[in-house]
Amino acid sequence: MDLDRKLALDAFKTDSKSHILIRHELCRSRCTRRYCLYVCPAGLYRYDEQRDEIQVEYAGCLECGTCRVACDKGAIEWSYPRGAYGVQYRYG
Ligand code: SF4
Ligand code: SF4
Known part of the structure; x- marks a missing residue:
């Protein structure tokens, strides 16, 4: 199974x-x-020109956590989602 298909199984x-x-x-x-x-491995960032x-x-x-480390200007404030929210990994 390739990576995209594995990621599609996450909830x-x-x-x-x-x-x-x-x-x-x-x-x-x-x-x-x-x-x-x-x-971002999920490609979640984009620039809004308007x-x-x-x-x-x-x-x-x-x-x-990659985005927080990669932003060398300290512009990203990142924390884990609150309890019960966020990603649930399945099959790695
Ligand atoms: S922590 Fe940042 S780099 Fe990683 S998936 Fe979330 S938004 Fe993307
Ligand atoms: S400062 Fe950080 S969040 Fe802002 S554009 Fe640059 S890398 Fe992205």
Whole structure:
């Protein structure tokens, strides 16, 4: 079974409140490379041109923490989802 099919087996219980917060003022004033757009294994980050801000689809988060480490401007405030929310892994 390939990775995409394995990931499709995971279940998500989505909280109404995001566990990932982005400090947009830091993105705008300090960041040129936008590593967050490339490192997320689930491809959850995107740049919204109209709003001039980075957005993240937190509901699909795999809770790997990569984005927090990759953001070299400290613009991502990341915590695990509240109890009972988030990803449930199945078959690895
Ligand atoms: S890497 Fe960090 S600072 Fe740069 S755009 Fe992404 S969240 Fe913002
Ligand atoms: S923790 Fe991992 S899966 Fe979740 S948004 Fe960050 S990089 Fe993507």
